[in-house]
Amino acid sequence: MKILVSDKVSDEGVEILRQAHEVDVKHNLTPDELIATIPQYDALVVRSETKATRAVIEAAANLKVIGRAGVGVDNIDIQAATEKGIMVINAPDGNTVAATEHTMAMMLALARNVPQAYRSMKEGKWERGKFMGVEMRGKTLGVIGLGRIGTGVAKRALAFEMKVLAYDPYISEEKAEDLGIELAELDQIYAQADFMTLHLPLTPETKHLLNDGVFAKMKKGVRIVQCARGGVIDEAALVRAIEAGIVAGAAVDVFEKEPVLPENPLLKLDNVIVTPHLGASTKEAQLGVAVDVAAGVLAALNEEPVTTAVNMPPVPLRVMQLIKPYFQLVEKMGTLAVYLAEGRIQSIEVEYKGEISEVDSKMLTIATLKGVLNPILQEAVNYINAPTVAKSRGIKVREMKSQETEHFANLISVRIRTDKGDHRVAGTLFGEEARIVMIDGYRVDVTPRGLLLIVPHNDHPGIIGAVGSLLGEKKINIMSMQVVRTEEAGKSIMFLEVESDICNDSLLKIKALNGIFGAKLVNFDAK
Numbered sequence: 116m117k118i119l120v121s122d123k124v125s126d127e128g129v130e131i132l133r134q135a136h137e138v139d140v141k142h143n144l145t146p147d148e149l150i151a152t153i154p155q156y157d158a159l160v161v162r163s164e165t166k167a168t169r170a171v172i173e174a175a176a177n178l179k180v181i182g183r184a185g186v187g188v189d190n191i192d193i194q195a196a197t198e199k200g201i202m203v204i205n206a207p208d209g210n211t212v213a214a215t216e217h218t219m220a221m222m223l224a225l226a227r228n229v230p231q232a233y234r235s236m237k238e239g240k241w242e243r244g245k246f247m248g249v250e251m252r253g254k255t256l257g258v259i260g261l262g263r264i265g266t267g268v269a270k271r272a273l274a275f276e277m278k279v280l281a282y283d284p285y286i287s288e289e290k291a292e293d294l295g296i297e298l299a300e301l302d303q304i305y306a307q308a309d310f311m312t313l314h315l316p317l318t319p320e321t322k323h324l325l326n327d328g329v330f331a332k333m334k335k336g337v338r339i340v341q342c343a344r345g346g347v348i349d350e351a352a353l354v355r356a357i358e359a360g361i362v363a364g365a366a367v368d369v370f371e372k373e374p375v376l377p378e379n380p381l382l383k384l385d386n387v388i389v390t391p392h393l394g395a396s397t398k399e400a401q402l403g404v405a406v407d408v409a410a411g412v413l414a415a416l417n418e419e420p421v422t423t424a425v426n427m428p429p430v431p432l433r434v435m436q437l438i439k440p441y442f443q444l445v446e447k448m449g450t451l452a453v454y455l456a457e458g459r460i461q462s463i464e465v466e467y468k469g470e471i472s473e474v475d476s477k478m479l480t481i482a483t484l485k486g487v488l489n490p491i492l493q494e495a496v497n498y499i500n501a502p503t504v505a506k507s508r509g510i511k512v513r514e515m516k517s518q519e520t521e522h523f524a525n526l527i528s529v530r531i532r533t534d535k536g537d538h539r540v541a542g543t544l545f546g547e548e549a550r551i552v553m554i555d556g557y558r559v560d561v562t563p564r565g566l567l568l569i570v571p572h573n574d575h576p577g578i579i580g581a582v583g584s585l586l587g588e589k590k591i592n593i594m595s596m597q598v599v600r601t602e603e604a605g606k607s608i609m610f611l612e613v614e615s616d617i618c619n620d621s622l623l624k625i626k627a628l629n630g631i632f633g634a635k636l637v638n639f640d641a642k
């Protein structure tokens with residue numbers, strides 16, 4: 116497969132990708148060049164410079180994954196990617212320390228006028244009186260967004276003997292208590308903070324969070340550090356708040372428009388110190404995010420679930436480790452169920468019994484949908500678009516759980532209901548190996564791989580032989596066979612694992628044999 120790396124990503128990450136696939140590194144493509152080149156690629160790896168817009172994504176005929184070497188994914192149109200079934204992954208952990216330390220560097224530099232004093236000395240001056248600073252000790256720091264970086268900054272601020280107030284609507288009181296800080300409402304932070312630092316993503320909700328109205332509520336003389344995302348602060352309003360003397364200074368690493376144009380008014384203010392989006396720019400961070408994103412892209416291209424996918428339900432690593440061995444099983448059960456079904460699909464129920472019922476199984480249900488929908492649709496259905504595709508076709512999806520099981524420690528069953536009836540397939544793992552153990556109420560032991568021929572028939576001598584002979588004539592090898600008696604008197608069903616494909620003509624001949632009610636060939640490996 117072909118991968119395009121369109122921003123500067125550490126060589127180590129590129130090398131990991133190269134060991135498995137063909138990789139082109141092309142920096143500084145214009146939007147039109149990117150649109151023209153993207154159709155040939157299966158994966159795109161970016162940092163923050165490349166804009167993966169809807170136009171780029173719509174032109175990307177073969178793209179399966181976009182990897183972001185870093186945290187923020189605001190340069191990628193996630194909605195467009197999701198609609199197209201393209202997985203978007205990021206590398207959220209690798210640059211946390213770098214961004215945290217940069218925030219501290221900016222806060223200290225802001226408090227002590229380090230950049231201004233540096234510039235003055237480089238100009239040959241000795242202006243000791245001009246650069247009087249303030250201490251951080253004893254001051255109140257408002258942290259807005261208490262995720263990875265916000266937490267890192269809060270911990271370090273405590274070491275500087277600051278009082279830390281944090282606002283994050285998605286964080287528990289316990290977490291704040293464990294850190295030794297206080298959760299507060301935004302207005303309390305605006306009223307009390309001497310320093311304020313932002314560590315939240317840019318979303319429609321957070322755009323221009325700091326605006327004219329909010330600056331008006333702030334404690335006079337506040338100093339603001341912005342190492343999160345351009346756009347969370349209304350830059351024009353920040354300029355006005357500085358000019359009005361509300362904000363004593365700002366340290367800004369990220370901007371509404373990057374690269375920053377020389378005429379940006381923030382650059383003209385002496386009490387605004389700036390860096391060109393350097394938060395993640397350490398050797399360690401760039402190595403970390405490049406290696407992480409490369410691993411994620413390779414997993415995505417192998418159709419394996421990825422913990423850092425941002426357009427799939429978030430699955431913690433611990434849960435992922437528990438459910439990972441079941442992905443193949445549920446997908447193949449979904450495929451078998453849809454082969455068995457006739458008529459319009461109305462609903463799909465996935466039931467988890469035993470220990471597996473205790474973990475978050477959303478992703479397994481999505482994998483089941485993928486298995487059901489892929490054999491029947493032209494479009495490729497994957498972990499990203501499976502729920503949307505099911506919804507758009509009016510298929511209801513239900514998950515059920517129970518801790519009790521009879522014969523197996525874990526049992527997952529998939530029931531597919533159509534307007535012509537319903538079918539149920541159940542499976543489990545024998546060690547790490549997926550096994551289907553029940554089909555429509557009949558106990559079987561089927562390894563879901565390759566081709567499975569299912570033939571319901573009259574329980575009379577000679578029928579199994581007739582099927583065997585017909586397959587033999589067509590040089591189709593039978594690898595294993597199971598015959599199960601159905602509840603209906605005198606009826607049985609045979610399951611044959613066959614080595615090669617059976618053409619329609621031969622299937623019709625099997626169906627036409629005396630005493631046979633049907634013949635279905637399930638291809639577990641299709642698509």
Ligand SMILES: NC(=O)c1ccc[n+]([C@@H]2O[C@H](COP(=O)([O-])OP(=O)(O)OC[C@H]3O[C@@H](n4cnc5c(N)ncnc54)[C@H](O)[C@@H]3O)[C@@H](O)[C@H]2O)c1
Binds near residue numbers: 187211259283284317
């Ligand atoms: N300057 C840089 O180079 C650089 C480097 C890394 C990360 N970043 C940016 O820093 C920010 C934080 O990164 P992170 O890794 O800590 O992310 P994170 O996801 O760990 O934390 C973000 C936090 O923001 C909180 N949040 C979301 N909406 C909020 C709202 N409306 N109000 C308050 N809190 C809200 C979330 O609950 C979460 O705890 C991101 O915007 C990221 O893109 C910048």
Ligand SMILES: O=C(O)CC[C@@H](O)C(=O)O
Binds near residue numbers: 163184210392394395
């Ligand atoms: O790629 C970069 O240097 C910026 C990364 C940073 O802003 C992020 O969101 O991870």
